[in-house]
Amino acid sequence: MSDTPRRRGADRTEAIMRTTLELGQEIGYAKLSIEAVAARAGAGKHTIYRRWPSKGALLLDSLLSLNEAGLDYPDTGDIAADLRVQIHAAVDLLAGPPFGPLFRALIGEAQHEPQVAAALNERFIGPQADKTVARLRAARDQGQLSPQFDLELAMAILSGPLYFQLLITQEPLTHEYVDRILDALFTGIGPTHAS
Amino acid sequence: MSDTPRRRGADRTEAIMRTTLELGQEIGYAKLSIEAVAARAGAGKHTIYRRWPSKGALLLDSLLSLNEAGLDYPDTGDIAADLRVQIHAAVDLLAGPPFGPLFRALIGEAQHEPQVAAALNERFIGPQADKTVARLRAARDQGQLSPQFDLELAMAILSGPLYFQLLITQEPLTHEYVDRILDALFTGIGPTHAS
Amino acid sequence: MSDTPRRRGADRTEAIMRTTLELGQEIGYAKLSIEAVAARAGAGKHTIYRRWPSKGALLLDSLLSLNEAGLDYPDTGDIAADLRVQIHAAVDLLAGPPFGPLFRALIGEAQHEPQVAAALNERFIGPQADKTVARLRAARDQGQLSPQFDLELAMAILSGPLYFQLLITQEPLTHEYVDRILDALFTGIGPTHAS
Amino acid sequence: MSDTPRRRGADRTEAIMRTTLELGQEIGYAKLSIEAVAARAGAGKHTIYRRWPSKGALLLDSLLSLNEAGLDYPDTGDIAADLRVQIHAAVDLLAGPPFGPLFRALIGEAQHEPQVAAALNERFIGPQADKTVARLRAARDQGQLSPQFDLELAMAILSGPLYFQLLITQEPLTHEYVDRILDALFTGIGPTHAS
DNA sequence: GGCTAAGCGAGACGGTACGTCAAGTCTTGCG
DNA sequence: CGCAAGACTTGACGTACCGTCTCGCTTAGCC
Known part of the structure; x- marks a missing residue:
């Protein structure tokens, strides 16, 4: 019921991954910094480091969250x-x-x-x-x-x-x-x- | 008259590329810094930046210097x-x-x-x-x-x-x-x- | 019936002050952190902040608990x-x-x-x-x-x-x-x- | 001849000490950070760390620069x-x-x-x-x-x-x-x- | 004796600053 | 005048604590 609820866990995880994708698209992965992701997501750097050990790991999770279902195979017989x-x-x-x-x-x-x-x-x-x-x-x-x-x-x-x-x-x-x-x-x- | 004469041009280029390969093997490319290459090669950073616009360009040149001849094709008829x-x-x-x-x-x-x-x-x-x-x-x-x-x-x-x-x-x-x-x-x- | 019963009030206060003195002696006051005191004392940080508004206040109390009686004056007439x-x-x-x-x-x-x-x-x-x-x-x-x-x-x-x-x-x-x-x-x- | 000359050595030292005194007066020494001094002085943090090993050493030099002459003693005979x-x-x-x-x-x-x-x-x-x-x-x-x-x-x-x-x-x-x-x-x- | 309210440990959270490292630009002085 | 040496600003790193907060669990105290 608070106006700016301090959210936890999954909420933060999701927000950070979303921000990673946004920033990654805007400025490119090479220039992407954990510092910038934290700032944009309104998160502390530690909150990111607590979840992912490296920039690569963060990007991997962020990216796979775009394709959670995976690519399914049709089987028409041909x-x-x-x-x-x-x-x-x-x-x-x-x-x-x-x-x-x-x-x-x-x-x-x-x-x-x-x-x-x-x-x-x-x-x-x-x-x-x-x-x-x-x-x-x-x-x-x-x-x-x-x-x-x-x-x-x-x-x-x-x-x-x-x-x-x-x-x-x-x-x-x-x-x-x-x-x-x-x-x-x-x-x-x-x-x-x-x- | 110095014991380590101040060499020019191609000498410096070659020394820097050789050092790049050495250091790249020792510590891995990800940790390779132009700073470290300069220090190890006894070169000024400016001397490197004068020749290569980026770490990638330096590595490319260094790498290709290993395989200048290229890979030749045999033709035995088969x-x-x-x-x-x-x-x-x-x-x-x-x-x-x-x-x-x-x-x-x-x-x-x-x-x-x-x-x-x-x-x-x-x-x-x-x-x-x-x-x-x-x-x-x-x-x-x-x-x-x-x-x-x-x-x-x-x-x-x-x-x-x-x-x-x-x-x-x-x-x-x-x-x-x-x-x-x-x-x-x-x-x-x-x-x-x-x- | 727990082996380390969750004690209250004065018990906690005393334990925190004792830990403050211990840690202060070991690592010096400059490096003393409320985080470390809490961890060592097995207390939550909030439990410390509930009692003392600052590191200085905590140290003051801890220190004075060493000399509760004060320094008394003799009066021999001389x-x-x-x-x-x-x-x-x-x-x-x-x-x-x-x-x-x-x-x-x-x-x-x-x-x-x-x-x-x-x-x-x-x-x-x-x-x-x-x-x-x-x-x-x-x-x-x-x-x-x-x-x-x-x-x-x-x-x-x-x-x-x-x-x-x-x-x-x-x-x-x-x-x-x-x-x-x-x-x-x-x-x-x-x-x-x-x- | 440059409009914003990149000054060296003593210039930077003096600017940093001056900024230290300014900031120290404004926000108090306890809240003074090397980060803030660097930002205000337009200096890199490394430029400060190159000169002073700690906040205390920086403050000491800055402070003594206010009183370089020292306090002289009169001698009137009384x-x-x-x-x-x-x-x-x-x-x-x-x-x-x-x-x-x-x-x-x-x-x-x-x-x-x-x-x-x-x-x-x-x-x-x-x-x-x-x-x-x-x-x-x-x-x-x-x-x-x-x-x-x-x-x-x-x-x-x-x-x-x-x-x-x-x-x-x-x-x-x-x-x-x-x-x-x-x-x-x-x-x-x-x-x-x-x- | 069971229920509720508070105290508590644990620790996640947004922040700030730390001290380090390297980037890329520049200045200086040697040879 | 090309060079080494390295000072300089900038920006990010990964870490440490800050002080606030939420979460369940435990324990008292009051019905």
Whole structure:
């Protein structure tokens, strides 16, 4: 019933993550400081440090709070179409604002913070890989994929080119690009054996 | 007449880059400071700022000075074998010390410094891609590759999985892993058409 | 039935003051924090703030609890001897541990906390001055002191040199020093009139 | 020729001390922070820490810069009159703004910073004591003082009561008070021997 | 003897300042 | 005149306490 209630726990956590995303979008992750997040969120610095051990950890949580549901896989029975739909959705998330730029920054951070790298894999990459593998396994059992196809490599082969475009060449990551990659992968590099 | 003569120009440039690599290996790129490089190299900070606009630019130059020759492509006539050899060499460079850790850090830096990203593409990724495409084109003309194979995508498809392993999952990048990826790519994901 | 029963009122007050003295001795008053006292005493910070408005007030109470009886004046009929005895006792208290260092710190605190200064005068300096003046008045009435002797100044003249030694020069405050001061004061600075 | 020249060394030192005195007067020493001095002086914190190891050391230098000449002793041949004049001057300095409040704070600081105490004695108390003793010695040689008078105690006996009033009772330190003290000291406490 | 009100420990919270570090700019004086 | 040396302002770091606050638990005191 107070006019300016001193809120606790989850309230503060949420406000800090929201502010992190706001500031991150406005000034870019590189210039983002915990000091500035605290000031903008009306929080004490200690309140942030109590929750997150590093800027990377804060960003990771903030970012994942944007995608709590995760990316779900459709299963229409046509693996090629389903993969296309799912990867289109992934690309829309990864490449677009606000997720995209901050996600790239987070991967940058993961290069010198092993804990961020581990958490990123465990909480984002891993679950997505699991779903991908599960869907591909079903397709393989139905004969839509080559029986020899190595499911462990699926994530690297399917996602690698996207991350290459996102992180290295930094050219636009479009649906059309995804489609070309998928076509090439389904066909294979070598000449078709049957002729 | 001094015992440590005040050297100029290229001497200073080289000494600073060498020190950057040394310090980068010792304390990690994240903790690398221009201040520390200057102190260790016996150089004034101004001498560094006169040559490089940012830490990323300094690291890029320092790193590329390790691989001035670039990675050359063999051409034995067998594209599958040549690719394998070449990518093994690339992986040996990228994943091993001292290049690996600093290279990963550089890609991290490229996520928030567009100039570093541009220079990285222009001076390292691009040339490698050109060589790869040239070798693949020759192979395609000889019928060793599918005529439909999209050469523009070659670098993303071949390198993407490696960078995914290097940057995202951060698991060891071995020859055996490369071989499995290449096998899968040559075969293609879909079931073989001949049946 | 608890092994560490949650005690109330005076128990807590006493425990907090005892802890204050302990910690003050161990780490020095300057580094003493209410946070640390609370933690060591197993008390909540609020329990301390409920009783004392400031660190100075807490220290004052803690310190005076060491000397609840006060310093009593002997009256043997010989004022010079009685003064000597009494000031020796005062010096033993003021200069020795644990009282001395904390007492000095308290006077330091009194320089920027008027409430501490007032309380210090009211509860420690004042009563001692009253006793001193009363004893001196008796001596004056008995002709042992000059009739012109200004009793109001007695405390300043007798104690001033001691506090000077304690607070300013910070050299040892010994019985021998006190004796020399008393001798000089009884004699006076000027040349003796009788000659 | 620049409009806002970046000044060095002594300029910065002087500006910081001046700001320290200003801020100290405005908000009081207890609330004085190095952060605030730096901000007000337009100086970096490091520039302050480079020069002074602590707040006390900064205040000491700042304060002594107000009284670089020191308090000089007159010598008219009449020691009682000269002492009176000199102590009046000392009291005017010690008790009045801006010196007084900051000087009290400095003595407070000296209670838990031995280095401040040492510097205070060496640079302020000591020189004043030396002058006092020299003047008193001359007077003693001329027969104006008791030959037995212990010159080593002079400073404590003469100044002690003033510091007692300044630091402990914190009542006004007036010329009239000084005069009463001096009268009492010259006379001595005991009854006059001539009777 | 059960109920309520207060005291209490614990510690989260918004703040302020600490003392350190490095960034990037500048000045000085050597060679 | 390029350089090393390093002083300078700026800004962020991560830590320590401040004094206020909320949270449940315990304990007294009053019905």
